Amino acid sequence: MHTHKYTNIYYILCLVVDNPDCAYGDLRLVGGASDLEGRLEVCIGGRWGTVCDDQWDTFDAAVVCSQLGFPREGATARTGAFFGQGTGPIFFDETRCSGNESKLVDCPSSAVGVHNCLHAEDAAVICQRKTTHLLLIFLQTCEFFHTHKKEIVQFAYNYESL
Ligand SMILES: [Ca+2]
Ligand SMILES: [Ca+2]
Numbered sequence: 001m002h003t004h005k006y007t008n009i010y011y012i013l014c015l016v017v018d019n020p021d022c023a024y025g026d027l028r029l030v031g032g033a034s035d036l037e038g039r040l041e042v043c044i045g046g047r048w049g050t051v052c053d054d055q056w057d058t059f060d061a062a063v064v065c066s067q068l069g070f071p072r073e074g075a076t077a078r079t080g081a082f083f084g085q086g087t088g089p090i091f092f093d094e095t096r097c098s099g100n101e102s103k104l105v106d107c108p109s110s111a112v113g114v115h116n117c118l119h120a121e122d123a124a125v126i127c128q129r130k131t132t133h134l135l136l137i138f139l140q141t142c143e144f145f146h147t148h149k150k151e152i153v154q155f156a157y158n159y160e161s162l
Pocket of ligand 1 (some may be wrong): 008056057059094095096097120
């Protein structure tokens with residue numbers, strides 16, 4: 001009974017989160033084993049594209065993780081299409097974040113679309129999870145929800161029982 005109720009609630013929330021339209025500067029991680037990691041894709045002009053790994057380092061990864069709602073601490077940069085090659089445009093190259101920017105698009109880099117890269121050089125990150133705000137993290141990605149639906153429903157059930 002409770003299970004059915006919460007399943008519907010989370011499906012509705014995921015429909016909202018899964019909205020395919022993206023806004024300028026939005027980020028997503030693709031091809032990782034969880035929502036914490038993956039090839040970096042950035043939204044420019046309503047399209048998702050990748051970032052070249054030239055000058056891609058911990059400072060850049062920290063900004064990406066922060067923008068995605070994860071801690072800056074423990075952010076790791078990966079190069080050479082570590083989580084697989086993307087398709088479509090390569091939007092940024094020579095990214096030089098200081099690490100304190102709130103959004104990746106605030107970091108100095110080459111102009112949008114200007115690069116000398118291949119998708120074999122797609123940049124990626126690995127973020128660390130905060131140990132608090134569990135519910136927010138559940139909503140971070142519907143991929144996580146679909147993988148862990150049973151556990152989430154159980155968590156919601158237990159939460160209500162508190
Ligand atoms: Ca850099
Ligand atoms: Ca370059």
